[in-house]
Structures are given as structure tokens and as C-alpha cells.
Amino acid sequence: MKNLGFGLMRLPRTDPNLQEAIDLEQFKEMTDRFLDRGYTYFDTAYMYHNHESERAVKKALTSRIDRDKYLLATKLPTPKLEVPEDMERIFNEQLEKCGVEYFDYYLLHCLNAGLYDLAVRLGAFDFVQQKKAEGKVKRFGFSFHDTADVLDRILTEHPEVEFVQLQINYLDWESPTVQSRLCYEVARKHGKDVIIMEPIKGGALANVPPEARALMEAADPKKTPVQWALQFAATLPGVIMVLSGMSDLKQLDENTAFFNHLSPLTEEEKAMLFRCGDLINRSLAVSCTGCEYCTADCPKSIPIPQWFDAYNRGDDGRALAKDRPTPADCIGCGKCEKQCPQKLPIRRLLAAAKQGMKW
Ligand code: SF4
Ligand code: SF4
Incomplete structure (x- = not known):
């Protein structure tokens, strides 16, 4: 094999x-x-x-x-x-x-x-x-x-x-x-x-x-x-x-x-x-693998890995923000973090991405 x-x-x-x-x-x-x-x-x-x-x-x-x-x-x-x-x-x-x-x-x-x-x-x-x-x-x-x-x-x-x-x-x-x-x-x-x-x-x-x-x-x-x-x-x-x-x-x-x-x-x-x-x-600002486990339970449907990917690439996030929920929509419930196999502090990282990107 x-x-x-x-x-x-x-x-x-x-x-x-x-x-x-x-x-x-x-x-x-x-x-x-x-x-x-x-x-x-x-x-x-x-x-x-x-x-x-x-x-x-x-x-x-x-x-x-x-x-x-x-x-x-x-x-x-x-x-x-x-x-x-x-x-x-x-x-x-x-x-x-x-x-x-x-x-x-x-x-x-x-x-x-x-x-x-x-x-x-x-x-x-x-x-x-x-x-x-x-x-x-x-x-x-x-x-x-x-x-x-x-x-x-x-x-x-x-x-x-x-x-x-x-x-x-x-x-x-x-x-x-x-x-x-x-x-x-x-x-x-x-x-x-x-x-x-x-x-x-x-x-x-x-x-x-x-x-x-x-x-x-x-x-x-x-x-x-x-x-x-x-x-x-x-x-x-x-x-x-x-x-x-x-x-x-x-x-x-x-x-x-x-x-x-x-x-x-x-x-x-x-x-x-x-x-x-x-x-x-x-x-790497965020070592996210893009597995998407975190997105299923997000009450705000935030495309979390896509935001991390944009942040890592130095993208300003404007294109993504046009038709998708943004880190600013996060209500801090923490459901995503329970699912993350990489144990990423997603809420903190989204806040950092929000601050570092200017959409
Ligand atoms: S903490 Fe934010 S990103 Fe995570 S599930 Fe809740 S609303 Fe979604
Ligand atoms: S669960 Fe963690 S590693 Fe997987 S996409 Fe979400 S943030 Fe990235």
C-alpha cells in the first residue's frame, strides 16, 4: 500500500x-x-x-x-x-x-x-x-x-x-x-x-x-x-x-x-x-490549520479560519468583510474554543485580528 x-x-x-x-x-x-x-x-x-x-x-x-x-x-x-x-x-x-x-x-x-x-x-x-x-x-x-x-x-x-x-x-x-x-x-x-x-x-x-x-x-x-x-x-x-x-x-x-x-x-x-x-x-500570527471545527457552533457564523488566514497573509480584510460576519460580530461566548484541536485562544486572536486589520 x-x-x-x-x-x-x-x-x-x-x-x-x-x-x-x-x-x-x-x-x-x-x-x-x-x-x-x-x-x-x-x-x-x-x-x-x-x-x-x-x-x-x-x-x-x-x-x-x-x-x-x-x-x-x-x-x-x-x-x-x-x-x-x-x-x-x-x-x-x-x-x-x-x-x-x-x-x-x-x-x-x-x-x-x-x-x-x-x-x-x-x-x-x-x-x-x-x-x-x-x-x-x-x-x-x-x-x-x-x-x-x-x-x-x-x-x-x-x-x-x-x-x-x-x-x-x-x-x-x-x-x-x-x-x-x-x-x-x-x-x-x-x-x-x-x-x-x-x-x-x-x-x-x-x-x-x-x-x-x-x-x-x-x-x-x-x-x-x-x-x-x-x-x-x-x-x-x-x-x-x-x-x-x-x-x-x-x-x-x-x-x-x-x-x-x-x-x-x-x-x-x-x-x-x-x-x-x-x-x-x-x-505566523495565528497557527490555525483551517480545520473548521470551530465554526459549526458559532452563533454568529463567523468564518474564523478565513479571518485568521487573511490576518496571517497581511490582508486588510476588506473583501472578506463585504459579505461575511467579521471579528467585530463576536459575542465572546467561547463555543469555538471548546472545539479547537490546536487549543487556540480564538477570542483573543480574533480581537487581535480585528485590531490589526482595517476593513
Ligand atoms: S466566541 Fe465569538 S467566534 Fe467564538 S463561537 Fe462565540 S461568537 Fe463565535
Ligand atoms: S478549530 Fe482552531 S485550528 Fe481549526 S479552524 Fe478553528 S481556529 Fe483554526
């Missing part, structure tokens, strides 16, 4: 302002090209694209391609669970939306200390084990956003878990909040397969500052910043899959071509990337 997975959370859209406006024709073409090049792994989730990613999977993939030609992963939306009955209802809904009879990889979505306690209380681990026994799930894992000690606790208490999905990239490798390296080491200690998410940190590692780009070009003038980031993630031992949320055919072409020629980084190259990480960290 080639280890590039197609993340289905940043699909091409016919309207860039609407998460659910998935460009199906382009997605179908991307799906065909991905498969033609020998890649097989597709990663969706209940919540992606305002709950439309799984439906798009049915239209672009499962209704068109033989079931044994691809691997499909999706996730139980742990943050949305309230009572045990929610799990069966949502699981059946997911099978129906995706148009399949089983999932190859099934994850508890977005576990952290609080959501782990909820998952245990509702019996989510037993639930997925039951689905495995019924043949509706082939492999069981979870995606994770918390510190390494929490990961160690979960894997110690649940040895039945087969793999973990971690946020790993050279920028977060030594981050005190994300703890990429420490989490990776815990997963390896427990002998778990690792799937990597956010290898390009939501695009932040694609557009690096000039000083970082110069270091990369000096090491290899032909390699792009995205390729450096993917190589860092993909060549770590024990990594079975690196997910890339590809948004157009060009990205898909570049990534699939690059994964055909992967070789491990030298120690010197790794040191160069960590130095780039320091430079990028210094240049």
Missing part, C-alpha cells in the same frame, strides 16, 4: 465560501487519477464539509468503483455524541451516506482528555469492537488532539486499538501544545500503527517565509516546501499513511508523483527543517 491518503476535508468547491458546495466533477476526476496511480486510501468524516463529505464519497467513489479497489476511513463524531443510542444511529447513517456495507478504517474522532472520558462513559470503545465483530469495521483507531500523557493513558487502557491518527509535522514536532514528537513516541512505544494528519499544517508549510524558502532551496533547489513537509512525515518509521487534504488536480498530481520517489531525510536535512520551523513560527 502506497502511503499517501486522500483527506476529504478540503475538497474543491464550486463556491469557496460554502463548505458544502463540493465540486463533484473535479472530485470524480481526482478520485480516478488517485486510483490510477496506485493509491487507495480515502479519509472522510461525519463532520467534514458541513456533513457533506461522506455523501460526496458515495457519488465520486463508492457508487463508481469496485469495493475491493479502495480503502475507506471515516470517524464517529465523538464531539456530537450525547447518549449511547447516538452511536448506532450515526454509524448506520454513515454506512448509508457513504454507500458501503463496511468501513476499512473506523476512528473515534478527535479524542482529547474530555472527549475520551465521554467516549468511555458512552461505551464507544465497546461499540466499535462490536462493529468489528459484525464485520462492519475492519480496523479500529482514533484521531487524537492532546498531550502525550493523555495518549499514553488511552493506549494503556485500550490495547485493542489498532492505530492512531496524529498531527505530525516538522513545525509541531517540539510544540508544547501539539507535542508531535512525544505523541509519536508514545504510539511507537505501544506498538501502534500511525496515520499522520496535517503534515502540511493546513497549508501553513506550503507558503513558507523567504528565509525558510532560501534554506530549503540551498538544500535542494528542485524540492518544494510541500514536498519537504510530506517527506518529513512519510518517512518516519511506523507511519502507515500520510493524509493530505488535496483541493485540486494540480495538488493531487504533485503529491502522487512525489510519493513515488520517497527517501528518508538525512539528519542534516531534518535539522534544516526544524530551523525552518522556528522561522515559520516566528512569522
